[in-house]
Amino acid sequence: MDFSLSPAQLELQQRTRRFIADEVIPMERDPRQDGHGPHEALRRDLVEKARAAGLLTPHASPELGGLGLSHIDKAIVFEEAGYSPLGPVALNIHAPDEGNIHLMEVVATHAQKERWLRPLVQGHIRSCFCMTEPAPGSGSDPSMLQTTAVRDGDHYVINGLKWFITGATGASFAIIMARMEDGSATMFLSDMDVDGIVIERQIDALDSCFTGGHGVVRFTNVRVPASDVLGQIGEGFRYAQVRLAPARLTHCMRWQGQARRAHDVATAYARSRHAFGKPLIEHEGVGFMLADNDMDLHSARLAIWHCAWVLDQGHKGRHESSLTKVLCSEAQWRVVDRAVQVLGASGVSDETIVARIFKDIRAFRVYDGPSEVHRWSMANRLSRGTGHG
Template sequence: MDFSLSPAQLELQQRTRRFIAEEVIPLERDERNTRHGPSEGLRDELIAMARRHHLVTPHASVERGGLGLSHVDKAIVFEEAGYSPLGPVALNIHAPDEGNVHLLEVVATDAQKERWLQPLIDGRLRSCFCMTEPAPGSGSDPSMLQTTAVPDGDDYIITGRKWFITGATGASFAIIMARMEDGTASMFLADMDQPAIVVERQIDALDSCFTGGHGVVRFDGLRVPASDVLGGIGEGFRYAQVRLAPARLTHCMRWQGGARRAHDVAADYARQRHAFGQPLIAHEGVGFMLADNEMDLHSARLAIWHCAWVLDQGGKGRHESSLAKVFCSEAQWRTVDRSVQVLGASGVSDETIVGRIFRDMRAFRVYDGPSEVHRWSMAKRIARG
């Protein structure tokens, strides 16, 4: 593996870095940043700014208006975007839209791409991915899916309840995963402005970086025509992996930027703040924490790049993405946690961005599969030899 950046990659990295620093970071204290994420108005403003810099939805195909980034390219750009909690929103690479763009480009029909994918890539609308359910439904175990899709002539009737659906409030359409009568699963596309789709409420969560927050969504006999089935009937579990394997990795990429930002803030503070007659960084207790941060950041970046390289070589990357998800989420979390400790009172308040990154990032060890589930998956693979 060659870890040096090509001239094109370096230009894109620096262009993204300047955009985040000069235009996005100044908006971090905007009052339109709500407990449930940036408002639609703030999101629209951010995307308009990114569009002027030709940075909107860069992971989409060139034919659809993106930059056609490889997975390694994404590792570079997404880290730079993640340096601000608003960066992924501005570039239209936040969850769940980023993963939905990937899934639709791979699986959707031409008509579905024109109706839903193209406006999503253009940043003109948002989407949500409806898979997770309250107990006894599916969470880390998708085989426990309770939402049903029953054939009715040329249509399917979907009934069920989902929760922790990121971006549900304000989303224009949903990708819905439902169980078929034979026990398989399928995915369906549906506009959200239908009476049979009810967003019951938003869930108050630690994080506040996703537009629309996290919602509870109910499907009351939603009628979906066969033309709006995503891919083939009964292929839902397979398509979930098409989406989730790279999506786990792109989470790592974005949070690499957030962890690096937290470390930079803490290191700058430690160089300037004095205690007991010398700068904080001169005290081993502080200096060693910052040294550990650099080691965790370096190791996490290597894990991201390795998994990205595997995907770019045509590998499925399912095992590698599980490994990266666990390793990066925990290394990046340690980095932010140490940064809070270095900052002291400033770290546990809103005096710096680090407190917000801390709250936002804690969920990363849970969503898209908690660390324990991925460890279990890797252990089963080891047992097979």
């Protein structure tokens, strides 16, 4: 692998870095955000800034208005965007829309793309992905899916309860995973304002970086035309893997930027703050923590680039994305945790951005499969003699 950036990649990296520094970071204390994420008005303002900078939805295909980035290119741009919690919102590369865009480009019909995907890519609307359910429904084990879809003439009737649905509040449409009568799963597209879809409440969570927060969504006799099936009947679980492997990796990319931001803040503080006659960074207890941060950031970035390279070669990358997700989520967590420790009181308050990053990044070890599930999957491969390497 060649880790040097091409002139085009370097230009894109620097352009994204300048945009985040000049346009996004100054808005981090904008009052139009709360515990459930940036408000829609703030999102729209950020999106317009990215549109003017030519950086909006860069991972989408050029036919839809994006830059058609490869996975390696995304690793560069998404890390830079993630340097601010608002960066992914501005570039329209945040979850769940980023993963939904990728899935729909692969699976959706032309009519579905024109109706839902194009305005999503243009940043005019948001979407949500409705798969996770409260117990006894599907979570880490998707085979426990309880939401049902029953054929009724030219429609399917959907009933069920979903929870922790990121971005549900304010979303224009949903991708809904439901179980068919034969036990298979299918994905459906539906506007969110149709009869039978109710957002029962928002869940208070640690993180506050997703527009729309996390909602509990009930589907009661929701009628979806057969033309709004996403892909083929019975292929829902397969399509979920089409979405999830790249989505796990892009989570790693975005949070790499946030971890780097926390490290930079802590390092600058340790250089300027004195105790016991010298800067904090000259005390081994602090300097060694920052050195460990540097190593964790380096290993995480290498893992991201390797997985991106695998996907760019046309491989499914399911094993690599599991490995990378665990490695990065835990390494990045350690980086931010150490940054909090170095900063002391400034790290556990809103005096710096680090406390906000700390709360956001803790959830990464749970989202898109907790570390334990990915370890279990990797252990199963090892038991069959098909592990990494």
